[in-house]
Amino acid sequence: MADPMIDPITLAVLAGRMEQIADEMDATLFRSAFNPIIAEAHDASHGLYDATTGDTLVQGKSGLPIFVGVMAFAVKAVIEKAAADGDLSDGDVYIFNDAHIGGTHLSDMRLVRPYFRDGEVFCYLASVGHWHDVGGAVPGNYNPSATEVFQEAFVLPPVKLMAAGAMRQDIVDILLRNSRMPLSAQGDLSGQINALDLGVRRMDALLDEYGAGTVRAAFTALGDRAEALARAEIAGLPDGTWSAEDFMDNDGITDAVLPIRVTLTVEGERLALDFTGSAPVCAGPINIALPTSIACCYVAIKHVFPALPANAGVMRPIDITIPEGSLLSAEFPRPTGGYTETILRMIDVVFSAMAQAAPERVVANAYGTINALSIAGTKADGKRWVMFSFYGGGHGGSADSDGLNHGNAPISTATIPPAEILEAAYPVMFRQWALRPDSGGAGRHRGGLGAVYEIEVLEKNGAEAFLFGERGKFAPKGVAGGAEAALNIFSYETDEGWAHPPLASKMVGIPLKQGQRVRLETPGGGGYGPADARDPAAVARDVAQGHVSEQAADAAYGTDWRGNGG
């Protein structure tokens, strides 16, 4: 390429300017989205992608972590589609949700727009956002008993939403007709289009100011710089090979455990993650598509090395092997709606393997399940209601500190809606919204605590509950000798007393009468370092505050703490 060499000063300035463009696209959608999953939980992302490869060049800081890395697959899919059709033009916007092509799940609607300069594609802009409802068997699209994507949502392959700037209303009509919440879908769609428009305006201004050659040179230089950073970080790890395994409770259909295995190899400046030995593809929706698996490795690596940028150059010295036929590379039309649970487990095993190489760089396993819980019913006036939320748990301990109590999942930055907002919107009452004592793994630095949420149905007509969770049988692990956390426990009230789901963490259509309750006790995080290395004064403080019970403290740490003001 005949682009000019870029000086280090202009590069530093352009890096900040382009990151700000992606951030501003995020903010544009967050502000205007109708749906709280985007507006409040920020389940969306935007960025700039390479004109020929679709590789990530720049991505917004505030979007969902898992989308960093997965978006490149959406852009690649559009590049292939446009090449096959041979009709790419300025002002086109493609749209699709097909998770087997673009990763994650069908709720994530992807919009991809070529950015033209001087008659040629300069780069791509893309926007992804989690829509409230895209059809399928279950409102909100978390269907733990799905065995095909068709039971999860309607599937849209890449098609032109806009052709040379003109909206194709027939496509919009199809989209809206296939959602239980067409108003929300309409709002999210226009928010995403606005975000892309804004990106185009900002890129125009940037290229006018710096020239296309300089900006293209910056793209190249930023990729090289990302690679150099990744190589430098990897070189700081010892050479060697380490393995780790963990298990999924079940696939939601049959009660059989499913292993997730990884082998980590570090050799100089290169790193390899090989998931050979993981379970074969399964019947239920904890399968994930190949793009999701690769993006998830990126998330795990970036948690270990937070200074790495959101740029595809990071992945150049990293080799990823995902075995064909495994649940980590499921093919169409296998269901993938519960992808969150599987990628959380992949991150856990990467951390566990990495901890053997360099424990000080790793945080012990977080709670490892998003616990997607819906409580739904019909009010006296005939109106349907659905209370849908994800619930929090503990983070793992690290070399720096104890784990965080009640955090969000490593793949997300979503906050939880307040109990008062939920109670005002739905006929439920929270009997408890509390930390769960003894749920964090013991260790030199204890795992953070999970939570207890107990919800009572106030509606005369009763309600039904749906749960999509994990970690009901295998607890989050500690690292460097730290202990594991508590299991995920879901209970529901019946006329005969409290009961638990036969599949531990997944169940559909749990009937609840007025006054009956469900209780979710979420896992904490794993511990860091051996428990006997914990400062007895810290144990005494845990006991005094009730984070750890006396019995559990004695069992995990011995009785030294009792002399420390406990």
Next chain:
Amino acid sequence: MLRTEPTGGGTEDEGLPEKTLPGGSMTAPTKMVGVDVGGTFTDVFVLDEAAGTAAVAKVPTTRPDQSGGFLDGIGREVADLSKIGTVVHGTTAGTNALLERKGAEIGLITTEGFRDVLEMRRRDRRATWGLRGDFEPVVPRNRRIEVPERTLADGTVMTAVDISAVRAAARALLDEGCTACAVVFVNSYANPANETAAVAAIRDIWPTPHVSASVEILPEIREFERMSTTALNAYLQPEVAGYLDRLEGALRQGGFDGRFLVVQSNGGVMAVDTACRLPVRTALSGPAAGVIAAAYIAGEAGYPDVITGDMGGTSFDVSLIADGETVLAPQTSIDFGMVVRTPMIEIATIGAGGGSIAWVDKGGLLNIGPESAGSNPGPVAYGLGNDRPTVTDANVVLGRIDADRPIGGKLDRLDVEAAKRAIDAHVGQPLGLDTLAASEAVLTVANSRMAGAIRLVSIERGYNPRRFAFMPFGGGGALHAGAMLAEVGLARAIVPRHPGVTSAMGCVIADMRQDFVQTINALAAEVDTDRLAALIDGHRRQGFDLLDAAGIRFTGRDLTVELDMAYAGQTHTVAVPLTVKHDESGVRAPTHAEIADAFDAAYRATYGNLLPGGVRRLLNLRTATIGRRPKFDLTTLAPTGGASVEECRRAARPVHFAGAWHDTPIYDRLALPVGAVIDGPAILEQPDTTILIEPHLRGTVDRFGNVLIEAKTATA
């Protein structure tokens, strides 16, 4: 925000005579004093309304007791404290106590099942990437006590509060040594009965006034934000009340017999007893006062659209003023998990201050901050032990800061050679640049980050930056003004006459303001408008009573009403200004049609179009009462000496711009006469600030003594 229209004839306070002060003095004291206590300096601004003069003083902040510097600063300009009518304080006492976790031992009493909300937050984390770190709330778990009681979201009391359990809880907290107590019941915003009864019982036995009730502080839906704000208020009460008491005592002892006021985060002032009750409202007291002053100075100079940039040692704080109005943000987080929800002037902060460290990462990219050398040890050139280069070091190497006359008066001279060595080692060598090119690189990247913060509050919010002037304050901002014009496309910069004491001046200008909130949470078409009017009237009475009790002169009173509204099902609300008619007898209830129209107008302004078939919902009522304080004539500050421009010229020194050294004249800024025109390159120096006029720019002294910086071509 729209102003309300009083229906009665005439405005209320015009011409109200100054209240006769105790002591029988016939000549009311005329001096008004603003004091801003910052981390390094305590700034004092003294306005003599009768004489039409103003004076400023800057003294070192004393620690741990800030009252020493406070009194010393006032004493520099006013020998007889009885001549002072009003002292207004911008304080960081509350912010520091929060950041340094030096508040009181406190307890929390709450609803059964909910004591952990304070520790659970909204299920967030410190940083997106890395997952490290934990969180300790200001009230430990064993001092968060649950009592039997429950109110539902619709206000129904399901379980009446068990008062004996409340008393037992309060006694237990007192036995633990707690000096303040927070009370937060679930859904108390919908019906305060249970919480109010509990608070009354606690106040009966609590030995101090430090009992913070969530329904009094923030009757707004969202239990974590309400609990955090209430707990942080309690945490600050003993500390801030003690501090303000000591200050007021010392002032009185010195003969002061006037009114003592404190600036709130919303940019308005409150009486000292309100501040003792609601110290959480002082979280951004000092910075807010600075923005208020900037708005006034720029407005008087003819530029009601202005973006302020306060460059300190570790950060660059930016705030936008559109058409003379500051922008208020609903909440902030003082530190991770420490949320304060109270209206505050919106200030965007990035970690690029004079002390921010320049470094090259392993990928070869030059970065500025967020790590900072602060003011101690400070830049390498200070010679106090830091050896990593900072933004200030780059300014020193390029001659923009005079190494022989450092501002602030703490050091005699700066070590240029040490600054050069640090820039060579940490920036020049890794990037293959010579010392000067590396220094320019540091400034270019720092300026680019600062410009990013300005874009964030302007372009990203839909404001065209060409409409705006840039007002730098703090010691370093005026060195970077030209760069901000070039990078963001701002029309001009205005450097106020005393950029180092802007916050202290803002104290003297700020209006008296109280903000109120009440969650309504009803469909707009079904809301009980009589109840709404009664709530507004309650807020009006409380707010106006506080104005009456303040004992200071107002030129007018305003009542503003805003509704937080959205379409049903939507998360983000729109602030909907509502015009309500009111007079002494009360507030006329707005009609459903008026509310709907106001929402439609605000929604259209925000999103461009309405949602066909959408159902309007009203979440919160927000009321503000404002007592407008008399503004002083800024020409008071204008230069008075008859010096010519040439006479103000001190010397020249070489300054490096755009790859070349320019022999650059130095001027005494404060002596420059009104109307002076200085073509760049030039440097204007004053004790607390250095102003850089780059070669393509021109500076003009306006009739208030401000320096306007514009392109030569624009003013030619």
